[in-house]
Amino acid sequence: MQHLISTGDFTKDEILKLFDDARIFLDMEGSEVLKGKVIVNLFFENSTRTRGAFEMAAKRLGASVISLDVGTSSTAKGETIFDTVMNINAMRPDAIIIRHSDCNFHRTLVDYVDCPIINAGAGKNAHPTQALLDLFTITEHFDGQTEGKKVAIVGDIKSSRVAGSNKKLLPRFGMEVVFVAPDCFKSEDTEYRQVDNISEIIDEIDVVMSLRTQLERHNEIYFQSLHDYAKDYCITKDTFGDRDILLLHPGPVNRNVDISDEMLVDPRNKILEQVRNGVAVRMAVLKKLVVDQKK
Numbered sequence: 572m573q574h575l576i577s578t579g580d581f582t583k584d585e586i587l588k589l590f591d592d593a594r595i596f597l598d599m600e601g602s603e604v605l606k607g608k609v610i611v612n613l614f615f616e617n618s619t620r621t622r623g624a625f626e627m628a629a630k631r632l633g634a635s636v637i638s639l640d641v642g643t644s645s646t647a648k649g650e651t652i653f654d655t656v657m658n659i660n661a662m663r664p665d666a667i668i669i670r671h672s673d674c675n676f677h678r679t680l681v682d683y684v685d686c687p688i689i690n691a692g693a694g695k696n697a698h699p700t701q702a703l704l705d706l707f708t709i710t711e712h713f714d715g716q717t718e719g720k721k722v723a724i725v726g727d728i729k730s731s732r733v734a735g736s737n738k739k740l741l742p743r744f745g746m747e748v749v750f751v752a753p754d755c756f757k758s759e760d761t762e763y764r765q766v767d768n769i770s771e772i773i774d775e776i777d778v779v780m781s782l783r784t785q786l787e788r789h790n791e792i793y794f795q796s797l798h799d800y801a802k803d804y805c806i807t808k809d810t811f812g813d814r815d816i817l818l819l820h821p822g823p824v825n826r827n828v829d830i831s832d833e834m835l836v837d838p839r840n841k842i843l844e845q846v847r848n849g850v851a852v853r854m855a856v857l858k859k860l861v862v863d864q865k866k
Contacts, residue, residue, distance in 0.1 A: 726782030
C-alpha cells in the first residue's frame with residue numbers, strides 16, 4: 572500500500588501525473604471520485620490552511636470527512652496516540668490524514684493500518700503536500716520550465732518542515748535551493764548554499780519562498796523583537812525592486828515581519844494562488860492514494 576509520508580514516496584513521473592490531475596481539478600467544482608469513501612483528519616497541532624484544504628479537497632471529490640478534535644479525544648484520558656490511530660483504523664476509514672509534532676510518527680504507523688496515511692505536517696521535518704503545491708505553483712508559473720531556476724527560502728529554516736520538504740523536492744525538478752537566514756535560524760544541512768542576507772543573491776534568483784518565524788519552536792530568545800528580525804528579513808518592495816521574481820509563503824504570514832503589506836498586494840505575490848492550488852493538489856493526492864492504487 573502506498574502512503575505519502577515524504578515527497579520521496581512519489582516518483583517524478585507520479586508527481587507529474589499528480590499535477591495533470593490537479594490541473595483538471597482546478598477548474599472542477601465537484602466530482603464523485605471518492606463517493607462513499609470516508610476520510611479522517613487527525614490533527615495533533617493547530618492548522619487552518621492544511622486542515623481546511625484537505626477537508627475541501629475530500630468533500631469536492633464526494634467523500635465524507637471526519638475531523639477529530641484531538642483535545643477532547645481519548646488521548647486526554649491517557650490513551651496513547653498510537654492506540655488512538657489503531658482504533659480509528661479499526662473503523663475502516665479510506666485514508667487517515669495526520670499532523671503531529673513527532674517527525675517519525677507517521678512512518679511508524681504504516682505497518683499497522685489498512686488505509687493510506689497522508690502526512691499533513693511532521694514536526695520540523697516534513698510537509699509533503701505543501702512542498703507539492705509549492706512545486707505545482709512554480710511549475711505553472713514557469714510553464715513547466717523549472718530546470719535551472721533558483722529558489723531562495725528565507726527565514727526560520729531550522730524550524731521549518733516546509734523547507735525540509737522543499738529542499739528535497741525542488742532539486743529533483745532541476746531547481747537550486749538557497750537558504751537565507753541569520754545564523755540562529757540556519758540549517759545544519761551543509762549540502763545547501765546558505766547566505767546571511769537576500770541582498771547577496773537577489774539578482775540570481777527566480778523565486779523567493781518566505782517563511783514564518785516559528786518562535787514557539789525555539790527554547791531561546793534570538794531577537795529582542797520581531798521588528799529586529801524584520802529589519803533584515805522582511806520581503807519588501809525595496810527587496811524586489813522591479814525584478815521579475817515569484818513570491819511564495821506557506822502561511823500564516825506575519826505581516827510586516829515576513830512580508831510587507833505592499834508586497835502582499837503586489838502581482839508577483841502568489842500566496843493565495845498557492846492556497847487555491849493546495850486544494851487541487853490534495854484532491855489529486857487523495858484520488859491517487861484512495862482510488863488509483865486499487866485499480
